Amino acid sequence: MYKIHCRLLLVILLQSALLATAQVPVTSRTSKTGTPRRAAPATLLQSGPMVGYSDSREVALWVQTNKPARVQIRYHEAGKPSPAYLTSEVQTHEKTAFTAHLLANQVEPGKKYAYELLIGGQKVSLPYPTTFQTQNLWQWRTDPPAFRFGVGSCTYVNETAVDRPGTPYGNGYEIFTALNAQKPDFMLWTGDNTYTREVDWNSRTGVLRRYTHTRSLPEMQPLLASTHNYAIWDDHDYGPDDSDRAYWLKPVTLEAFKLFWSNPNYIFDEGCTGTFTWNDCQFFLLDDRTFRAPDAMPDGPEKTYFGEKQMRWLIDALRFSKATFKFIITGGQIVNPSAIFENYAVYGTERERLFNALTEARIPGVLFITGDRHHTILQKLDRPGTYPLYDLTVSPLTSGPAKPRPEELKQSTVIDGTLVTDRNFGLLSVSGPLNDRVLNIKVYDQKGIQRWTRDLRAAELK
Incomplete structure (x- = not known):
């Protein structure tokens, strides 16, 4: 009996030792003293x-x-x-x-x-x-400090196993090194900041994996570490290509967006709409997906792009704002009058309503920054009785570049010498005394070579 009890005790002790060993993480190492080391x-x-x-x-x-x-x-x-x-x-x-x-x-x-x-x-x-x-307390004390910020959209990071066969769609990752070298105060990511694939957009696992894969790009890390970052989304980080309000997993992609970006606020429970200020300028971050009717829907009052409550908030917020420049940030082109692809002109009724509201409210200093189109261009819409509306489209960062259609380049809104059909980014600077602020726009290619520059005075937008 004594021998049986001894054998049983020995078995129990051996099992306990094996169990304890199994619970040490595989990645842990053991020191000479037998103490498990922490992972570096x-x-x-x-x-x-x-x-x-x-x-x-x-x-x-x-x-x-x-x-x-x-x-x-x-x-x-x-x-x-x-x-x-x-x-x-x-x-x-x-x-x-x-x-x-x-x-x-x-x-x-x-x-x-x-x-x-x-x-x-x-x-x-x-x-x-x-x-x-931290931002300056300049009000009632000095002129607002000068500052500058980067702008870019359409970041595609290749993953061969799940990408479409053929020539890789993403390239030129050194653009983030060139952008970081400019030392902007902050970066505006204006949509398509990652590209969900067919294996991603039907599951939470896929969406989070895609966001992780893009964010982990080594060339991006130095820029993220010392430049403040603000973002909106467009179709590819919201869901499938050209996705709209019907996308079935939009609560999941919104969760992912909020997990991976650190915007200061979200105006609604749904969507990425928000705003922030930097010195004497205000930025209105609009969501062009959550409330968007299908592109193929016939135009009319029911065909919404920004949607009723977002439109109402935008006009109210613009009226309240005392900012010198009021930047409206969204994915698709706003000023371009060509009703093609996903331009705002495809939603002509709502577009006209927005332009009329801006005119009637007599809001100074409004201009648009957009992305989506895989090329960069500056457009200007003259309006009778008030100042013109500018729309700076900056795209792409690392996705494949594309040219506008020939008929688009014939539009009177196009400003000559501003078309760039290579990978590129924008660098915008605001400077000068409060009563004479100047916006300087520069566009650089992926190697950091300047392609064009323009100045726009606040006095021109009144």
Whole structure:
């Protein structure tokens, strides 16, 4: 009996030892003393860190790990290592694609800060600068500071296994290096910031995987780490090509959008509509998908593009705004009068209504920034009795370029010398005293070579 009990005890002890061994993660290593070592923090980093919105009293930051981890940001004023501050620690989870939104809220207006990413309490060493800034308190004190921002749309990152056969559609990833070299204060991602494929847009798993795949592009990381980022979506990051309000998985892609971007607000429960200010300028981020009727629907009052409540909010917000320049950011071209592809002109009734509302409200300083078309061009719509409406289309970043149709180039709205049919980005600068602000537009190709430049004075938009 004693021997039986001894054998039984031995079996139990052996099973316990095996179970304990099995519970040590595969990625863990064992030290000479037999203590499991932690995984190096850099090996847990999937993408980011990314700097999100900036305000005077807080700045948003974002990071993604590749498995559950505790993440935190340590930051200090540039050139002053002490005192240093810590954001709250966030635990990443698989159900939210291991993403984390962090908030630096011990900041002062008009300051630049350096920061470090901590994973599991350990610093992650990165081979590029990690900085952010807070917005200035200039009102009632000085003229607004000069600033500049990048603009781009249509970011396609190849994945051979699921892409269409043939010549890869994405290329020129060095464009993000060229963009980062310009050191913009912030970046406007104006739609198609990732391209869902057939294997993606029918499942939450597919959507989150696609967002992760694009965000993980190595060439993109230095730009994300030190440039504030704001985004809207268009059809490809919303759903399938040319998708509209009928897309069946739009709550899922909205969830993904909010997980991967750090915009300061969302006006509605559905869609990506929002707004932000930078110095004396305001940016109105519009959603051209969530409320959009099908392109093929006959034109008329029921054929909506932005939809009734978004249109009402936009006009109200523009009326309230005191901004010098009021940038309306959306995917499809607005000013182009050609009723083709997904231009706003295909929705002629609503387009006319918007233009009439802008005229009747006598709102100064309005201009549009758009993407979608895989080429860059500046267009100008003259309006009797008031100032012209400009529409700057900037596209593509890494997707395949495309030329406009010949009949489009014959439109009176086209400004000569502004067509670019290579991969490119925009760099916009606002400068000058408050009573004479000037918007400078420059367009660069993927190598960082300037292709054209134009100035637009605020006085011209009154």
